[in-house]
Amino acid sequence: MRLKKFIISLLQSIIFWTLAFFLFIFLKYNGLEKELEVYTDETLYLPVSEFYQFALILGFTIGIFYAIIEFLFDKFFREKLVLGVNIIIKSLIYFILIIIVLSVFSVFIEEQIDIDLPNDRGWWHNDPFFWNTILYFIVSSIIFSLIKISNDKFGPGVFLNMLLGKYKKPKEEERILMFVDLKDSTKIAEHLGHEAYSRFIQDCFSxxxxxxxxxxxxxxxxxxxxxxxxxxTKKGFRKNNCVNLFFAFLDKLNSRQKYYLQRYNYEPKFKAGLHCGKLMIAEVGTIKKELAYHGDVINTASRIQGLCNKFNSELLVSQPLLDRSLIALKYKALLIGDTELKGREEKLKIYSVTREIT
Incomplete structure (x- = not known):
């Protein structure tokens, strides 16, 4: 899973920085020959096609190193360093990286275009090209970081949909919703206190x-x-994702049981309710804009989760969801019965799902 996440991040980084340096060459050199010919009678030639080749190699190289640095900081320092210190240290690393990469590349460029370039030790101190590149790199890095932050904030793909105005007007979609809730939260909060309890919840959701x-x-x-x-519904029902996720989460918590017991003296237990159906999705707010779901599906899924304690079940699902899923192929679904849910006139068949094989 971690390897897959890194590969995706690596591909995104390579694509972004390759396009960024292609744009840099285009803005800097496109049409420059004709512009300069105004000031001279000589025919000028700039090896722009070669520059684009170097932009491809440079973007690929920077993309790889950028992804590796981001991955290492995310893995080892995300929880240890505050955001400001994290940014400063990474900025220094990127600055050194740019100096090294441009110094190496200048040697290759010299050989290709047969022009003597200023690449002696300390060449970058007073070189305007270097500082233009640094400024461009900083701006591009900020844009890339903002895209990543927005993607983390709204979820994968959601930020792009908001940019395209997909939910500017309310749109009906069929969704699967799972409400996941901590068992015995009141008792745990009373024993841990609000500060330790907040850290406890942070760890659980992480x-x-x-x-x-x-x-x-x-x-x-x-x-x-x-x-x-x-x-x-396509992603949720595929390979039983909507059910497998919950039990994968329980397995993850169980694998870190020792950590939770040593730090908090509590092992987290969660319960969940699953339901599916049509709802409306719309952008709401101008300050702290977000996507909001409206419809009976939300209330029903929440009410189903609220019945977990009553029926002593970790996971409860509705009949409509069970009928469309592959739950029966891997799990045991026990009918609880026709249940009245607050806010609904009609009763709903509810099933308790366990990992016992039928």
Missing amino acids: DLNSVLRAYEADIYQYVGDEAVISWN
């Missing part, structure tokens, strides 16, 4: 986030000690 991508899931929102997870 473990949840670590398994989301493998099951093609999006976080709709966090509410206290509860997380609301969403899929479109």
